[in-house]
Amino acid sequence: MIDRDALRDFYDDYYITLDDVRLDDWPAFFTEDCIYRVIPRENYEAGYTLSTIYAESRGMLVDRVMGVTRTQMYAPRYYRRFPGPLRIVSRDGDSVRTRHNLLVVQTLIDRKSEIVLSAVCHDVLVPDDGRNRLRERIVVFDSEMIPNSLIYPA
Amino acid sequence: MIDRDALRDFYDDYYITLDDVRLDDWPAFFTEDCIYRVIPRENYEAGYTLSTIYAESRGMLVDRVMGVTRTQMYAPRYYRRFPGPLRIVSRDGDSVRTRHNLLVVQTLIDRKSEIVLSAVCHDVLVPDDGRNRLRERIVVFDSEMIPNSLIYPA
Amino acid sequence: MIDRDALRDFYDDYYITLDDVRLDDWPAFFTEDCIYRVIPRENYEAGYTLSTIYAESRGMLVDRVMGVTRTQMYAPRYYRRFPGPLRIVSRDGDSVRTRHNLLVVQTLIDRKSEIVLSAVCHDVLVPDDGRNRLRERIVVFDSEMIPNSLIYPA
Amino acid sequence: MNKIDRIWPSDAVGKVPYWVYSDPEVYAAELERIWYGPHWLYCALEAEIPEVGDFKTTTLGERPVVVVRSAPDEVSVLENRCAHRGVKFCQARKGHVKDLLCPYHQWNYSLRGDLQGVAFRRGVRGQGGMPADFDPKTISLRKLRVEVANGVVWATFSDETPPFRAYLGERFWQHYTRVYDGRKLAILGYNRQHIPGNWKLMQENIKDPYHASLLHVFFVTFGLFRADQKSATEIDPTGRHGILISRAGRQEINDVTSGMRTFRSDITLSDPRIMDVVREFPGEDTVGMITVFPSVVLQQNQNSLSIRHIVPTGPDGFDFHWTHWCYADDTPEMRLRRTRQANLFGPAGFVSADDSEIIEMGQQGFAHSPDEAGIVLMGGREIESVDHMVTEVGIRGMYRYWREAMGL
């Protein structure tokens, strides 16, 4: 069973990896057959499937990283993530469903820091060959009007 | 005695209930004879009693919910709450006095997310027929100029 | 050894002391021979030593407080600090290296609350005659363009 | 100032063009002709500065000022702008000082704003200093004309403004003194909000009893302010000031309420203490909402007393500062009652939040249609006081005066 300490350590690793932009290490936080989406609250509540970022496998997360690091063109920026308290929603066998809020603050060159996402994360973690991984992560963001682009994952 | 785990669970429930706008469930987090206020830091530090939201009983919280859901007119919006680390200030018998910071981020249609309240919460919790409840909650907010209206509770 | 509970209590004290502007109590959170810096991420990553605030001893922190309280002239303002989850990075003897994100929100008279710093803190704590203290604290902030002045410490 | 080339609609009384709310030239002219013109502007309550040397900072129009008790029976209102190089030298909201000191070069002013000290005026060790023709006696902070009326401090930038009592007119002086009757006042506290709409929309809102019975479910349902109740809508002879008077009723279904979408017979209060109103003023009236043009709303609603100060920040927004007060000799019960009733007002008020929201929605609606016009025909085209609330006369009156003042 994934206990609170394991969850704490998992999310510490997860967010530090992203804050430090070690994107190549990011897909390993997910299972091979994971579901990952960053979706506007508007779509989520209406039952629309369209997501701002959508992946059906770890491979697609690898491709997302490839895009950010190899194919996309964008102005340099910093993202910093401020997760809220973690709620354990339920357990099913050895998987655990969690929920927490997430504030993502971005800073562009010569600009003041600003909120890029105000969101809630609905996750499912499972033990997966020797470590804990996300089998599902749905980041539902309130933000109605994204300040131009969303470059890095949440 | 209300231990740390109980406090954690209490606040997780409290904030999830508000973030999910399940307002009808909100008053039950308070005792029948509770004190609830959302007050500008300016008033709080000057010893002025005037509060932006003020309630002397659970009934008044029920009436506040009635106002928000039945009588008030306002533009649709999302609030999301980001509580800081919880400090146990003191214990008195079975009651516990806590303190934590609270950032409330709002999002209106077609607008970027913005800070609506930057505040500190001074709470008193007590066991009250079978569950823990707030006997007192004072939300002291720094925010000097509220972006128009304050609709949902903190 | 400084365990998690001790760390939690330490940072609760630390941030409450600053949020409540009890600046005279602040230097005591550091060892006599501490290193304290608030430094732009740009400098930190380039290996530049220049810091926005720099101190090599508790005495210099005392002098910083003297400056803020006795010599400097500035408009009144509130700072409120929102630390993220605490990561224990490593232990070395009885010292512990930690890391956490920090969002500092400021409010000036008649203005809306705004982000003044979005940062990550790299700290080293040690037991020091009877209590825990910071031997080192490096606050690396993303914020590329500070909204005028940085008055209070982080 | 650039010339304003805007035409008023042909139905001069019945219509208000939307450019009055959004045109930057019009706004610039309003600052000059209205805010800095012959009008009294709200500054403070005396209770905020009881002792000599007590001060408060605030903003009149867009200009920062210091309101300071300069003598036991004297309040001075001074522009918060150093005579040397213009620094807004006083940054605190409130405080107590012996003199007014600018931090930049320590020019020093008396509490009346007279320059009394210029650092290094005579130079240092024979070097530098101010020239011979520099005469401190000719220099001071800009002083505004001030009147204190029953505990309220008013100021004006203009020499032509009539005395405050004449500015209100006899009839409104009576309304004013019904609540501001000379008793000592005390502060209950403040609320501050930025409302993203033109400042006049707030004046209109409180001159418009028509909306109260329709927008405010809370008022209507609990009979605090409703069209079927005895009421009056008065304006002063110029049309710039107004008052809404009303007498509370009950949550009853009658010929009027039965037709109201906003009347909810099924709503009840779980804790009715918020409705625990006591009569404290002469007469039967329970509500008296006065708008003193252009800067303020004087609220007496049941036992809740406040002054709502308008600080324009551009054509499309204003800061709104609420000062809730009580009488110095109020019992603790009465203070609690006023504090409790304040839940109806302010940025989270059961009633006032409707208004701040509707003002934003108004600006959103017409900001991009400046050449269209709103209709203010409720109650006809008359511009005179009436003994009911089914009228927009207060708005018609304000714009008749506004056009005079603006020369438009």
Added chain:
Amino acid sequence: MNKIDRIWPSDAVGKVPYWVYSDPEVYAAELERIWYGPHWLYCALEAEIPEVGDFKTTTLGERPVVVVRSAPDEVSVLENRCAHRGVKFCQARKGHVKDLLCPYHQWNYSLRGDLQGVAFRRGVRGQGGMPADFDPKTISLRKLRVEVANGVVWATFSDETPPFRAYLGERFWQHYTRVYDGRKLAILGYNRQHIPGNWKLMQENIKDPYHASLLHVFFVTFGLFRADQKSATEIDPTGRHGILISRAGRQEINDVTSGMRTFRSDITLSDPRIMDVVREFPGEDTVGMITVFPSVVLQQNQNSLSIRHIVPTGPDGFDFHWTHWCYADDTPEMRLRRTRQANLFGPAGFVSADDSEIIEMGQQGFAHSPDEAGIVLMGGREIESVDHMVTEVGIRGMYRYWREAMGL
């Protein structure tokens, strides 16, 4: 409106001066002459408002409107501005109503925007009310002309606008109906972003196939849209509308790709399902990107279908609303395919994020050099459709039309 004193460069076709993107006077004139002029503006998909009473709010130019199904076969587009005092009465994005009610004074409108109820029109107990000459029948919300074309709702503020099919022109009507072929549509979801650049930069971007082969590594590498592929760049006779047509190729090294900095032969997809494209439209073409001047981009890229709505917010920015849709009778597999391919588009799109970033970088580059000009000579100075993508003809066409429309 102030007169615009700007001179177009002598190379009238080959250059576009940067003041078109930053001059506030020019922007104000664009709102009047283009957005509120004789042009059809995108409003909604019928699928968003299937039932009578269903509504959606949106913004045309800078003006808020309500798009409502007013009858089984009728959609009304009404300014979201109450006829009484201008309130943007409808605040929800979507909903269902019986009538349109303004909360301020409860003026009530039919779904067609006709005023059908004025609270207290006859007064209350004989007091107040509207004057005799007040005729509700003469009052309504401002109604826009509406056309529904194969599931898409269009509206215009002008009476001179030709019928929608004529507005597109026959050729573009064919392009339009290739995808909007009359089948029922369904909503997949929305993306919304604010892009800090002039609105025309987005029109240019989608009229500019030249950049696609160079900026978009993803397109180029995986052969979704590349200069060596069969393609066409068409414009309508006026030059205001455009379409980019292309036929997907493969990740192959050839005479063209070998010279492309952006071609990466070493990149592969770990999960290639995003490239699992099925042919669903007549012909070989895999991409058809239509720009309908001025308000919208109609995207058909592989199996990803979206409408990208431009809402200008000033000379230097616009809100960009993406509505991804599918056919109502799509299989679950097809919906999933479209959802998956949407990763290429939107604020986080593998391809579209390049464009939103480049637009911001454009505004940053020329905002402070209004008197300099950009060069649009790729493909020469001709302004006619061509069967390749090595051209800037779409941009030349748009500005030829823009100058006509603006009288500049």
Added chain:
Amino acid sequence: MNKIDRIWPSDAVGKVPYWVYSDPEVYAAELERIWYGPHWLYCALEAEIPEVGDFKTTTLGERPVVVVRSAPDEVSVLENRCAHRGVKFCQARKGHVKDLLCPYHQWNYSLRGDLQGVAFRRGVRGQGGMPADFDPKTISLRKLRVEVANGVVWATFSDETPPFRAYLGERFWQHYTRVYDGRKLAILGYNRQHIPGNWKLMQENIKDPYHASLLHVFFVTFGLFRADQKSATEIDPTGRHGILISRAGRQEINDVTSGMRTFRSDITLSDPRIMDVVREFPGEDTVGMITVFPSVVLQQNQNSLSIRHIVPTGPDGFDFHWTHWCYADDTPEMRLRRTRQANLFGPAGFVSADDSEIIEMGQQGFAHSPDEAGIVLMGGREIESVDHMVTEVGIRGMYRYWREAMGL
């Protein structure tokens, strides 16, 4: 550009009208006539771009530029605006490149800004391409005139600007070379802050020694910069440049300090290492603060060396970029000393924060009183260098020059 109808006060030398700080027309004219006119603007330190291909981006006035080492002994300053369609193609603060490439269509420039590659210029497979009359040799990024003076890179938009040494004048060239003496420099790091006040207020602040003895308790108390010390206030013949020179004293009570409100005899440093100053420049002077009009402040204060770069962002604000530096051959102790002393400066500086705050307070004070004027009579009306600091001559000099340059 619109004509500016502003009148200068009759006391032409002794007063500065507040409209110079807030009028948008004046600001627009300043950009043209001052920032883009015959003046040298600070760009970079050579130490930031040591190798050929090293670049740094910055902003001159409001225009983005790239500062790049284009040859071992050559630095090019190029507008960061692609010649094709204006994109700010270089987004990184610093980096190393072989050529300058715009991502939109991959137009490619040499490090000197010459266009050397146009993608698809000859078309693709015989289709498209640039017309015959398109001559890349006539196209380049806009190149600025550049001078490198003892490790500092300067640029100007104008051809009329005299050579840098002449621009400074002989006397100021001596001041300049006292610190920038040809030794190799190295970077200590950066600070960046946005100051919400007009850009000229920063120039004034550093041309105004009068305030230093009064505002800065830290300076005064510890004798770093105080009116009783040997000092000088010099200006160049035009009046646009200035320098404050001073010789540190001690924390002593004397005839002058005894009269200073800001002198605190009771304050001591717990860790005085911040005051561990070593003499490193010829002569006794411990402070030399040079203002090079309009863009920069060159700081030598004790052992702390920095260049403070002003980037105006409108009439009411500017970005302020601090580059702290040291000599390449400094010992580790010296670098530490400079890093330590930097606590006095920057957004959190014991001294500089006073200045950034006072500038904001100035803008707040006079922004809404454009027709009032500040007084600059300290030291009389003379406009010539003096050997003390009890004067505002530097400000008088700057405005005499400013009026010439602005034609006002």
